[in-house]
Amino acid sequence: MPHARRIQPGPIRLSHWANVPLLAILAASGLQILAAYPMLGPQGVPYDWYPFQGTPPPAWSRLGGWLAGARHWHFAFGWFFVLNGLLYVAYLFASGEWRRRLFLPRRDARNALHMAAYYLRVRKEAPPQDPYNGLQRFAYTGTLALALVEVLSGLTLYKPVQLHWLTSLFGGYDPARSVHLLVLALLAFFTVGHVVLVLLHPRTLGEMVTGGKRHE
Template sequence: MLSSRRVRPRRTPSPFIRITHWIGALSMLAMIGSGWQIYNASPILPFEFPAWATLGGWLGGGIAWHFAAMWVLMAAGVVYLGYGVLSGHFRRDLRPVGPRAIGRDMAQALRFRLSHAAGHYNAIQRLLYTGVLIVALLTVASGLSIWKPVQLGWLTWLFGGYDVARRIHFAMMTLIVAFLVIHIALALLVPSTLFGMVFGRRPSAAPEVSVQEGGAR
């Protein structure tokens, strides 16, 4: 067959990203549920999380889950960040583009006409994913700073002391949950991206792929 001679493009995203995405997603959910359990032991705001949304059953169980998930998330995070830097994925796919491209893609997105071509990250995706990566790093760093305010005292100091760091950790969690709401809603609106993150997709040769090219760089 003639077609067998054609070089088929690789599936995207790469298996590194797909595997670390789902390990990260599960451990992140476990960290949020167990974090809410820990929060409930001494709330800093006038509300508690409902028991059904928490993980661990009581404070000790919540802590056990929180740290177990932390090691998993950190391992997946190190692999993902290493791959992202070394493969050029961050530079090529996630580096945010200029405000004009963001404005244009936002306008398209609001009319539900934003393209999601395999292998291409539009301006909104770049902004959201870069944003949530930075927030996730701040969540981990502020979490470490309230876990080890003596051994990692410099980190606690950077976050403004123990009590401020605790509130920053909570605020970063809130931003991650806000991201999850948007991210999951968008993935459900464009199910091909959801399949893509499980099985990978081969970029098609059709010209629609390059719709976003040539934006403000």
């Protein structure tokens, strides 16, 4: 089979596993940066909706030791995260994998609803998938969108004056800071859900390690 390829091609697997240490380092160093000023909102006018005003993240969850050290970790590995994401997206479109992996509403919306109903025990049988179902495609595509927002809000915090147009897009420095933390929480929530689904379907873990069987 001259055109046979694995379910999980090598570049996909490499990018997937590279994200594990990258996101862990970025999350821990970001929480250390937050600990330097554990408030959200303008000084003197904190946001009412944030329940942890003045409470720094626990020490075990932080990396960098102090503000400057955490910033060095965060910005250094942030660029590796951006590079990894760019290489992943470039491979998706260069190889045509985007057709199999990205959420296309006309193709995947109904399947995603059926899969959600199956997980909620409303539907008895799982809908078909090859190799992903619509709900998985929706989750993965949404994660790419969240990663883009996380990078853009991070750039806003990094250069709020030089990138004033981007700062304005987020509504200012303090809203961008809130968005950055909120998206971190959403990515963490996705990671937990991802792990749960892998435990429910352990075959997918083996495919992400070995690539799985070859197919047309």
